[in-house]
Amino acid sequence: MANLNVDYPNILQLFERFLVGRTESRAFLHWFLENYYRLDEFIAHDCICDGPDDKGVDGIYVDENLGNIDILQCKIVKNKSKTLGDSRLKEFFGTINQFSTAKKMNDVINTTNNIELKKVIIENDIINKIDQGYNTNGVFITNVNKDNNANTFLSHHDNIIVYDKDKLESSYISTERSGTINKSITFDVHGYDLSEYSIGPDIKVLIAPLSATDIIRMEGIKNQRLFTWDVRQSLGRTKVNKDIEKSINNVNEHKHFLLYHNGITVLCKKMTVSKDGKIKINGYSVVNGCQSINSMYENKPSLSDELRIFTRLIQISPDDELALQITQYSNNQNGIKPRDLQSNNPLQVRLQNEFKNKLGKKIFYQLSRGEKTKCPEVIDNELTARILLAFDLKEPWTCHQTYKLFDELHSRIFSRPEVKMERIIIVNDIYNVINDTLGKLENKSFANYTLTKYFMLYLLREVLEKDERGKNFYNNPEKFIGDFEKRELVKTCIRIMLEDLIIDINYEIRLKEEEGEYFDYKRELKSPSKVRLLKRQIIPNYLRQVERGRISSFGEEWDRMNK
Numbered sequence: 001m002a003n004l005n006v007d008y009p010n011i012l013q014l015f016e017r018f019l020v021g022r023t024e025s026r027a028f029l030h031w032f033l034e035n036y037y038r039l040d041e042f043i044a045h046d047c048i049c050d051g052p053d054d055k056g057v058d059g060i061y062v063d064e065n066l067g068n069i070d071i072l073q074c075k076i077v078k079n080k081s082k083t084l085g086d087s088r089l090k091e092f093f094g095t096i097n098q099f100s101t102a103k104k105m106n107d108v109i110n111t112t113n114n115i116e117l118k119k120v121i122i123e124n125d126i127i128n129k130i131d132q133g134y135n136t137n138g139v140f141i142t143n144v145n146k147d148n149n150a151n152t153f154l155s156h157h158d159n160i161i162v163y164d165k166d167k168l169e170s171s172y173i174s175t176e177r178s179g180t181i182n183k184s185i186t187f188d189v190h191g192y193d194l195s196e197y198s199i200g201p202d203i204k205v206l207i208a209p210l211s212a213t214d215i216i217r218m219e220g221i222k223n224q225r226l227f228t229w230d231v232r233q234s235l236g237r238t239k240v241n242k243d244i245e246k247s248i249n250n251v252n253e254h255k256h257f258l259l260y261h262n263g264i265t266v267l268c269k270k271m272t273v274s275k276d277g278k279i280k281i282n283g284y285s286v287v288n289g290c291q292s293i294n295s296m297y298e299n300k301p302s303l304s305d306e307l308r309i310f311t312r313l314i315q316i317s318p319d320d321e322l323a324l325q326i327t328q329y330s331n332n333q334n335g336i337k338p339r340d341l342q343s344n345n346p347l348q349v350r351l352q353n354e355f356k357n358k359l360g361k362k363i364f365y366q367l368s369r370g371e372k373t374k375c376p377e378v379i380d381n382e383l384t385a386r387i388l389l390a391f392d393l394k395e396p397w398t399c400h401q402t403y404k405l406f407d408e409l410h411s412r413i414f415s416r417p418e419v420k421m422e423r424i425i426i427v428n429d430i431y432n433v434i435n436d437t438l439g440k441l442e443n444k445s446f447a448n449y450t451l452t453k454y455f456m457l458y459l460l461r462e463v464l465e466k467d468e469r470g471k472n473f474y475n476n477p478e479k480f481i482g483d484f485e486k487r488e489l490v491k492t493c494i495r496i497m498l499e500d501l502i503i504d505i506n507y508e509i510r511l512k513e514e515e516g517e518y519f520d521y522k523r524e525l526k527s528p529s530k531v532r533l534l535k536r537q538i539i540p541n542y543l544r545q546v547e548r549g550r551i552s553s554f555g556e557e558w559d560r561m562n563k
Helices: 024-035 040-045 086-097 104-112 115-123 126-131 148-154 167-172 239-248 253-260 288-297 321-332 339-346 344-359 382-393 408-414 421-440 450-466 468-476 487-514 526-547 554-561
Strands: 059-063 068-076 135-144 159-163 181-186 195-199 203-211 263-272 278-288 308-316 364-368 377-380
Touching: 024 040, 024 059, 024 068, 024 135, 040 059, 059 115, 068 086, 068 126, 086 135, 086 159, 104 115, 104 126, 115 126, 115 263, 135 382, 148 159, 159 167, 167 321, 181 203, 203 263, 203 278, 239 253, 239 288, 253 308, 278 288, 278 321, 339 344, 344 364, 344 408, 344 421, 364 421, 377 382, 377 421, 382 408, 382 421, 382 450, 421 450, 421 487, 450 468, 450 526, 468 554, 487 526, 487 554
Parallel strands: 068 135, 135 159, 263 308, 364 377
Antiparallel strands: 059 068, 181 278, 195 203, 203 308, 263 278
């Protein structure tokens, strides 16, 4: 985890980019929402209403997935020796109380002059959501620690969560990708023409025909760290790879390699060119050319100094915002999927770092195609996107539209505070259990259809919501699994539920067929209205069996196994 210093004025450096045109308080809250609630920039911006006559409300976040309304207030304290006592929390409790009834909410709307506060209440339909039973919580954010008075007050008010100095510093997950090779390497281009130019005062570009024997001396090829910023990484034995290997292994073709290959792109923090034809770079990362370099590395014996490749060396830090655009636009040999382009998105990088920080080499969260790891367990972020879309957002009918997952749906799927490592592991476990139980479906064509497993996730979510313990599990899976020692117990509970649920699914499909109705599962599972109709036909039968004690709910099974 990255080390933070939230003491004033050091804290201002953390959200320096948010300070333009904003007060310190608004900038602090925006930074918090992006880094701890894991919201994207636009969603975070829309939550904030801090300003004159804001009724003590600096921001409001509505989590429709979990049924929560979070009232946010933040306070930057300039004197680091001070602490958060109970007096400010008592005032905050009064702020939260304004959201306890529809009448009080209308009073807020009618009496405030803060347009942003009115807008966030009305646009999120908060009055109706309170009537629907949404939970209202208070979230207080500050850069100093709580004192004993604050802890005593909070022990009697479990609807208030405090992010103080300790919690901010201990729970921060960085969005920075490690991978820059902080060593120097020298390339010999003596006797070859170079093309050098500058873009502004800070960016220098050099195009040079580097020899393959020099290129494979770069650090980080074997462990793939060199390609951390490449959105595609190695895609295995593709046609492009095979063609590259064919040229490498044919010595007579080496002199023509420059004509065949589109080149590679290397970003570096520092670059110098000496008079004797030596290029020296430091702090480098390859953002395009992973496949080519891997092919050359794997065919070392066939390389010669005559085999050269045009290399675009750009002096710019790989974590610069412009570097991300260079990375995206420079990849053009194989088609790039939206998933690849999102591999450097802070939402995805934070999740990968969270896995690394908490689990080390046990489970790897894979962001892009070809990303390699020695971890025994790999969780794929594209599959995770589908699972969350079906299970969390209740849209199984969209799961086949892969192109949307990391494009228009990306923020909806991943930009939510509950999308953390523990949740991702558990929903993938549930998905795997579903895969194991699909064989119990009588209609084998339906069982083998891709969308069926996502339909099952959707049904399971609906069933969990009807059981208080199941709802608690869905909302806070980390409280059930502890340090993952109870993963198997969770999977056993889910398996029992699924096997009971499949009995009702089989019955409904059988009923359709007996009545002469063709079950067109390929069309029905792509239709929101048809999926909801199937749910209404299946779930009530299951719940009646639970009520009659013929089958167990999630909570009952969980209690039985934890005796």
